[in-house]
Amino acid sequence: MTQPRDVTLSQILTVAQMRAAEDELVAGGLSVEALIEVAGRGAGEYVRRLAAGRSVTVLCGPGNNGGDGYVIARHLMEHGNPVTVVAAREPATAAAINARHLFEGNVTDGHVIVSGDVFVDCLFGSGLTRALPEDLLALVKGLSAAHHLTVAVDLPSGIESDSGAPLNHDLPQNDVTIALGAWKQAHWTMPACANMGVLRLVDIGITLRQDAPCLLHRPRFQAPAPDAHKYRRGLLGIVSGAMPGASILSATAALRVGAGYVKLLHPDSRLAACVAPLPELVTTAGAIDDLVSDPRLAALLLGPGLGRDDTARRHLETVVTRGVPTVLDADALMLLAQDIPLKAPTILTPHEGEMAALERAFLLPANGTRLHRAKALAKQARATVVLKGPDSIVVDASGRVVVAPRASSWLSSAGTGDVIAGLIASRLAVHGETLRAACEGVWLHGEAARLCGPAFTSNELAQAAGRALAGALA
Numbered sequence: 001m002t003q004p005r006d007v008t009l010s011q012i013l014t015v016a017q018m019r020a021a022e023d024e025l026v027a028g029g030l031s032v033e034a035l036i037e038v039a040g041r042g043a044g045e046y047v048r049r050l051a052a053g054r055s056v057t058v059l060c061g062p063g064n065n066g067g068d069g070y071v072i073a074r075h076l077m078e079h080g081n082p083v084t085v086v087a088a089r090e091p092a093t094a095a096a097i098n099a100r101h102l103f104e105g106n107v108t109d110g111h112v113i114v115s116g117d118v119f120v121d122c123l124f125g126s127g128l129t130r131a132l133p134e135d136l137l138a139l140v141k142g143l144s145a146a147h148h149l150t151v152a153v154d155l156p157s158g159i160e161s162d163s164g165a166p167l168n169h170d171l172p173q174n175d176v177t178i179a180l181g182a183w184k185q186a187h188w189t190m191p192a193c194a195n196m197g198v199l200r201l202v203d204i205g206i207t208l209r210q211d212a213p214c215l216l217h218r219p220r221f222q223a224p225a226p227d228a229h230k231y232r233r234g235l236l237g238i239v240s241g242a243m244p245g246a247s248i249l250s251a252t253a254a255l256r257v258g259a260g261y262v263k264l265l266h267p268d269s270r271l272a273a274c275v276a277p278l279p280e281l282v283t284t285a286g287a288i289d290d291l292v293s294d295p296r297l298a299a300l301l302l303g304p305g306l307g308r309d310d311t312a313r314r315h316l317e318t319v320v321t322r323g324v325p326t327v328l329d330a331d332a333l334m335l336l337a338q339d340i341p342l343k344a345p346t347i348l349t350p351h352e353g354e355m356a357a358l359e360r361a362f363l364l365p366a367n368g369t370r371l372h373r374a375k376a377l378a379k380q381a382r383a384t385v386v387l388k389g390p391d392s393i394v395v396d397a398s399g400r401v402v403v404a405p406r407a408s409s410w411l412s413s414a415g416t417g418d419v420i421a422g423l424i425a426s427r428l429a430v431h432g433e434t435l436r437a438a439c440e441g442v443w444l445h446g447e448a449a450r451l452c453g454p455a456f457t458s459n460e461l462a463q464a465a466g467r468a469l470a471g472a473l474a
Contacts, residue, residue: 040071069122164189233260234429246305250422303332415458
């Protein structure tokens with residue numbers, strides 16, 4: 001069955017995967033020159049709309065990305081834009097030479113910094129692995145500084161595509177980046193994605209690659225069934241600990257995104273007596289074995305405010321052996337080890353520090369990209385992993401990967417991790433699917449932050465989660 005184009009256009013490819021996809025198009029009868037024409041005209045239309053009649057300077061490199069630049073310049077000239085092309089190097093590929101031949105405007109050599117309104121960087125594309133030479137770096141920086149807006153085509157020059165690493169220091173900031181054919185890893189990976197500005201994608205007709213990560217999109221939530229009741233919608237148990245405020249934050253979020261019943265479980269009755277939770281939140285105290293033995297439990301959350309002593313470890317061991325779908329967060333991740341078997345579908349939600357602790361516990365190398373590390377942990381732990389951060393990644397044990405767009409930087413505050421744990425756990429209680437719940441929780445977290453605007457508290461974030469869900473109801 002043919003995949004819909006919106007699914008195909010959400011895939012995120014490595015350099016090798018992109019080349020293979022282009023090779024498939026060429027093998028199917030489309031020439032490289034025709035590919036460049038499609039990509040260049042698509043990008044040129046974005047630039048034309050952005051420029052709105054203003055002057056445009058296009059920097060062209062020697063490869064096919066430079067060829068895209070000549071097509072962009074020709075497209076703009078056809079629509080009446082004043083265009084200057086700066087040739088950093090002479091075209092070196094057959095397709096780039098052909099594109100240069102078809103461009104009938106003037107070309108300036110790369111030793112002159114010209115000024116204008118919009119600068120389009122077509123120096124190098126996604127295959128760059130070495131730092132820019134000093135003369136080319138100075139040219140890119142000089143042209144960017146001499147224009148009001150900077151647009152990168154495919155990738156900003158000086159960025160390594162697969163890792164998102166800058167190959168040079170002090171690269172210019174881009175206002176817009178136009179991806180060609182498919183998203184690349186760097187478009188959604190820090191630190192590169194912070195340099196991209198607004199992201200746009202030009203479709204050139206490549207097919208879906210089953211092994212490729214996909215971009216996280218807005219979920220479609222369903223209202224409860226007409227005959228639903230609280231247990232059918234999902235009973236979520238949140239195990240509290242030494243710092244119960246964190247678990248209450250998780251519960252505040254969980255109550256708003258689908259679970260029909262959220263119960264705060266207090267293994268320490270003395271702490272339970274000290275907590276004044278939400279009126280709608282049921283609080284139960286008692287022995288941990290009794291608390292998590294309720295057969296009606298659809299999901300459990302353990303970790304926020306748990307503590308890291310021997311008692312907390314015993315609570316962890318008890319929870320993961322119950323066979324109930326579970327989210328492990330915060331302190332639970334710091335206590336987890338290979339000798340604690342995960343006997344139920346499990347979601348791990350580490351930030352970078354917790355990820356390092358998990359890698360030590362599971363004897364995994366702490367090197368490579370965040371994507372590679374998350375995949376290795378998911379496989380080793382046989383769990384779904386949400387590696388949190390400004391470039392959050394969701395990976396399940398089979399290797400399926402979903403990458404979240406960069407969310408609000410205001411999320412970098414205490415308590416927001418407790419909120420996302422509650423969101424994910426609530427969705428897990430609703431349907432029991434780990435990858436789906438993880439993706440829904442990550443999306444709700446980012447959308448709630450967007451709705452909150454700047455400078456919100458973690459409690460305000462949790463309160464906004466219900467509005468985020470309401471905006472995505474089917």
